[in-house]
Amino acid sequence: MRKNKDYHLTEPTWCKGCGIYSIFAALKKAAVALNQDPEQFVIVTGIGCHGRLNNYFRSYGFHALHGRALPVASGVKLSNPSLSVLGISGDGDAYSIGLGHFIHSLRRNINITYLVVDNRIYALTQGQTSPTSEPGFVSVSTPYGSKELSLNGPKLALASGGSFIARGFSGNPTQLSTLIEKGMKHRGFALIEVLSPCVTHNKVNTYQWFKKNTYNLDNDSDYNARDKMKAWKKLSKEKKIPLGLIYVEKRQTYEDVVFQKEAEPIVFNDLRVDVPRLEKIMEKFK
Amino acid sequence: MQKKGKMITDISVMIAGMAGDGVLFTGNVLAKIMKRQGWEISTYRDFPSNIRGEPTNYTIRASLEKIYGRADDIDVFIAFDCDSIFKHSERMAERGILLCDGEDFVWPSPSKSKARTYHKFPLRKLAIGNFGKEIFKNMIALGALCYILDLNFYVLERIISEAFLKRKGKEVVRKNIQAIHLGCDQAKEIVAPEGRYSLKRREDYDRLFLSGDEAIAFGALAAGCRFFAAYPICPASEIWQWLAVYLPQFNGLVVQTEDELAALNMVLGASYTGARAMTSTSGPGGSLMMEGFGLAGMAEIPIVIVNVQRAGPSTGMPTKTEQSDLNQWVYGSHGDFPRIVLSPGTVEECFEFIIRAFNLAEKYQCPVILLTEQDYGQGLRSAKKFDLSKVEIERGKLLNQEELIKIKDFKRYEFTPEGVSPRALPGMKNGLHMVESNEHDERGYRDENPENRIRMMQKRMKKLKSASKDLIAPKIWGKRDAEIGIIGFGSTFGPIQEAIVQLEKKGIRAKYLQMRTLWPFPSKKVEEFIAKSKKTFIVENNFSGQLSLLLKSQVRTPFDARNILNYSSQAFRPSEISTQIQRAL
Structure with missing residues (x-):
């Protein structure tokens, strides 16, 4: 059995009290629970405070460009589906500069897990308004208040064909690690948005605020996460934010569709030049 | 036995009309017949970025000699509409044959055209009258062309059956087939047998017939490319469309991405994981790829990008040819990082260079750009069969599991004398490392220490020097002691070669330096060439003389050079080059 320390590379240096600490811990806990081999584990991050995670977590790591974690993660997974691939982005990375990739990745349903760390602010660049900031949100970039509606990632994910949609909260690490574990087990694209307070720049959406404004679907025995309409209704209610597994369905993955059954991963292909076979193809240029 | 027409060894046939008239289909069939009769072919597509309703033309040039571009004159011209005549008749050869559909046809004044023979040829009327459908006009045109060019009807019939x-x-x-014979019979009434053209036949010729885009796609497959991601764009989509058919048959994958940002970043992910991966695009897509281009340089990930140039800037002219993306790839993206830019001049070189591109990318762990053009990217050419036995796959310092396990302290970005570090793939034991878009240390972890920064910059940039001996050197054509030197890259290859022949007839001796690698710049070879030329001309399809500017920044000795530029969105014709050189002397 693997242990927590198998995934621990160095001590993180995020701000004291940052929500990402619990995500880091939950991720390690989920990896232990899944007995995930660090050498078969690729974590692709975007730009933002979350992007430092690769420096602390022991696995293969790829710190990609701003907004591009998902295309890189997709390229990794499709070339070698035997690897476990996890992408991490912030709310700016996933819902602003990388939004196109977000929607199309949901549509494709490649078997990767995607954590969106939502602190409702651009923290690494010192506190600008983000797409998940609420209307009227005052920050250095919107001193007179944000003039735009905030973006609802899981709702957008449901509309885009997401096959696993969950929302966790840094203030509830036990539920979070369970959600990550489930997401990693899910065959297909698993989105887990994590509400995660920024203690330095966001004085509105604090731990207290999130506690007050969320409720847990996992405690609701009537809720059926396989019911798309119910999920849509829950995500459409504006007052309180649902946490837990919101929606899950069985759907063919992109890999199921594009690769032949039991095909070797692309990276294990024998690349030696098959002259007779290529000669035959060349004959078609006539 | 019918009388033979005049024997010639080189002919140009233009087919023109409005988009939707079937110009491309007619042209392709004609090119195929001529190719099967043993002639070298070079086609030139001048079409609008529109599906219907705008003028389009297609030139098929056939020759006994190997040719690489369009000719100065048109010998036979068949037009589905009248407007085309006014646009192109100036280029008719002295005794050219011109057939034109159109009842409301107004004859161009003789001053507008050199051709003595103009003929009304009611293609549409004949098609509808005899077959009830306008579409048969293409076959009638082909029948007429078959007669005028004294081509083998059997070959045409076989192509139609196929x-x-x-x-x-x-x-x-x-x-x-009936329509073909109708076209032939109608043409007989217009052109006498001895007024026809007749090309010598070559029976023993075995040639391929393909575009540069197809040669690149086939070359990539042979080179072991197994992952391809792209976004649709003219004039590069043919590469993708070919690979979309064949890569799955080789256990590979083609992904249509949401944009070029995703395409290049997916390719980066795939290559990092160990696949030979590539994308193809044109200038506008290249602009979106700039950030990923820099990441490939920073993270030392081997990738291949094919940029089939079209006329820019902005949306520009999507289906026309130009050479104005040189700056984009030689200087593009922010910051300094190593890149290799290759420029094939022919369809044969497209095949050869794409294989080199994959090897160079892995040997020097950097992005490699294959810079081509719409001209031969979409134009079909006859080509010698590619020698597949010469294809080699070199993966550089990529470690296998056995080698990796023996390494005590694996460092993905280890400082080495040549700047290239050993490479492990995710999933391998003992190879854990980080790939950073930020500046990083030898293990790949973020490091902003100035001393590390200096060493890392030097390490990455050193790879260019290490690669310089391994690159495709410029090639000198023509007599080495000729006093006039011409420098060019890409598709100017054909027109420059023919311009040299034209100049020789006027008693001017010229030689040609074909730039085949644009970056790292082969300064020494270029300096030598310039030193041995009394006067140098730099020929390019762009406004600002991008090669000329690059060259001037990379050559230390002062020299006398003149630019010959064409930014009309059309490929050079040989005489455009030869007359400008003549005038300048």
């Missing part, structure tokens, strides 16, 4: 029998059945084939 195209239609399976898809549309016997009846359609029969009708089409």
